[in-house]
Amino acid sequence: xxxxxxxxxxxxxxxxxxxxxxxxxxxxxxxxxxxxxxxxxxxxxxxxxxxxxxxxxxxxxxxxxxxxxxxxxxxxxxxxxxxxxxxxxxxxxxxxxxxxxxxxxxxxxxxxxxxxxxxxxxxxxxxxxxxxxxxxxxxxxxxxxxxxxxxxxxxxxxxxxxxxxxxxxxxxxxxxxxxxxxxxxxxxxxxxxxxxxxxxxxxxxxxxxx
Numbered sequence: 001x002x003x004x005x006x007x008x009x010x011x012x013x014x015x016x017x018x019x020x021x022x023x024x025x026x027x028x029x030x031x032x033x034x035x036x037x038x039x040x041x042x043x044x045x046x047x048x049x050x051x052x053x054x055x056x057x058x059x060x061x062x063x064x065x066x067x068x069x070x071x072x073x074x075x076x077x078x079x080x081x082x083x084x085x086x087x088x089x090x091x092x093x094x095x096x097x098x099x100x101x102x103x104x105x106x107x108x109x110x111x112x113x114x115x116x117x118x119x120x121x122x123x124x125x126x127x128x129x130x131x132x133x134x135x136x137x138x139x140x141x142x143x144x145x146x147x148x149x150x151x152x153x154x155x156x157x158x159x160x161x162x163x164x165x166x167x168x169x170x171x172x173x174x175x176x177x178x179x180x181x182x183x184x185x186x187x188x189x190x191x192x193x194x195x196x197x198x199x200x201x202x203x204x205x206x207x208x209x210x
Contacts, residue, residue, distance in 0.1 A: 002099070005091050009103035012082050013068075019104070022065030022111040029057050034122035037119030044135050046124040052206040054115040059198050062108040063177060069104040069158035070169035085176050102157045109151025116143030142205050150198060157194075198204045 013019055033054040037047055077083045077096070086096050119139055124136035132185065162169035179195050184191030 002017035005099040006102050009099045016068035018065040018068030019107045022061050025061045026058050026114050028113035030118030034118045037122045048206050051119045052202045054119050055113040058115045060113045062111045066158040067170050070161045084171040101155050107150040109147040112147035112150050
């Protein structure tokens with residue numbers, strides 16, 4: 001994927017309200033959980049739980065950001081001149097669409113990455129022991145793949161929904177993400193869902209990090 005094309009798409013997506021909210025709230029979530037960790041009970045178990053809760057909350061925020069990616073970005077890019085600029089540089093629509101997805105995935109991943117790293121940093125500052133340092137390092141290292149997974153999954157699904165149901169991509173995204181989760185919650189049954197999968201992963205990561 002040409003880095004220059006991804007940068008163009010990233011610049012074009014800066015104005016999308018969902019992505020801007022995801023970045024803002026992601027930072028706020030990280031600061032809030034890090035502050036609670038610094039003044040709360042001195043327990044590495046609590047630190048790992050705070051990390052998992054911060055990422056769980058940030059994942060929902062990333063889902064809100066994905067709503068902006070489920071819109072008609074091709075039309076928006078054409079209106080803003082991005083499509084024409086990409087063609088002048090020799091890029092086709094297929095490459096441009098992949099760049100939109102990659103650029104969106106990066107922004108969604110940051111919404112999870114920042115809070116996870118802030119909690120890991122707070123853990124390092126709070127527990128100045130060898131074990132505490134090891135746990136903080138583990139939290140930081142585990143944040144990166146989780147954030148990439150959330151960002152790439154939601155961005156790909158959002159862009160797919162935009163193509164599958166033009167003009168109603170947000171509605172389809174909501175149905176696919178929240179539908180099975182709400183059904184399972186209402187029936188108290190283990191119905192597979194995207195939020196459930198992220199929660200399951202965080203639960204197992206949390207158990208292995210303290």
